[in-house]
Amino acid sequence: MKRRVVSLFSGAGGMDFGSHAAGFNTVMALDNFAASTETFKQHFPETDVITQDIYTFNSSKKNPYPSAEVLTGGYPCQSFSMGGLRDPANDDRSNLFLGFADAVNKIKPRVFIAENVSGLAKLQNGEWFKKQLHVYTHELGVKYRVYWKTLNAADYGVPQMRKRVIIVGVRSDVDGDFEFPEQTHTKSEWAKKKKLLPYTSHGEAIKHLPPHPSGEYYERPHDPEGNFSWYFMSRNRRHRWDKPAFTVVANFRHVTLHPASPVMELEWSNLADGWKQKWRFTDEYDHLEFGAAFPRLDPPRRLSWREAAAIQTFPAHFNPTGDLAKKFEQIGNAVPPLLMQKIMEQVKILL
Incomplete structure (x- = not known):
């Protein structure tokens, strides 16, 4: 019998694809973003999917939740993210974890798992993180x-490359300590010495997808600045074919470049004056050393949503609903299913 999961802030189901791969079953999912819940319904037709904010749902009745052994949730992280305003005191989303904690009280799961950006543990000397742990x-x-x-x-x-804080709670009457999954991959130059696998190449992960997927990536048509704004060109947005990608973000304007785009080089830097830099494209295509069959992308382009989903380790049949911006928002906000699978396999040992 599969263990039951309630999924809060479920998004497009990143945590749940991982949970199901580990042998669990999501019986209820809740999110306040209609595009995400529509995506969830399409991929998990047997799950009770609800579109509502968590505070309204929690107060709808004494206990609106089904029974479940595990509760999961990746509550919104924008107020703690390096890419956000980082002003949690003035952002209502900072306290959404209290809605998650209320759900823990109502369900009393044997295990709960919460996910957030790594900045949570560092921002304001970790005070917001300590607040959550205290609760x-x-x-x-x-x-x-x-x-x-x-x-x-x-x-x-x-x-x-995607760092996230994972919080795991194990109910006091459950025997055994939770152990996080052991690392399996590392930098290629360290792999043999550490007896681990080299990091997975994001170029290899997406090379089967079409080089020119019209309508699947963001462009800036008829803009005098060209396809890439000054802000986009203020940092290196391209990682090598044979390396993991930079973090897949939720804003389709800032999604990084396909590794078959030309190499970027630093034109000038003035970090002492507001972290200002300017990068430019070169004529070099170093992906040909690793993916010679893949054409040079000239002009360069951002990753497509299908490529971003593959890099996040969503299954090949995954297709989020909504327009292009909403597709990227769902993909970029998700927990990589493969990472969640590894975590849930450790949870399974306790249950």
């Missing part, structure tokens, strides 16, 4: 042993 360890109606760790998805075979 989970001291203010719940049932006692939980709480474990946390910052994981890099690339360390587990995901073709992307």
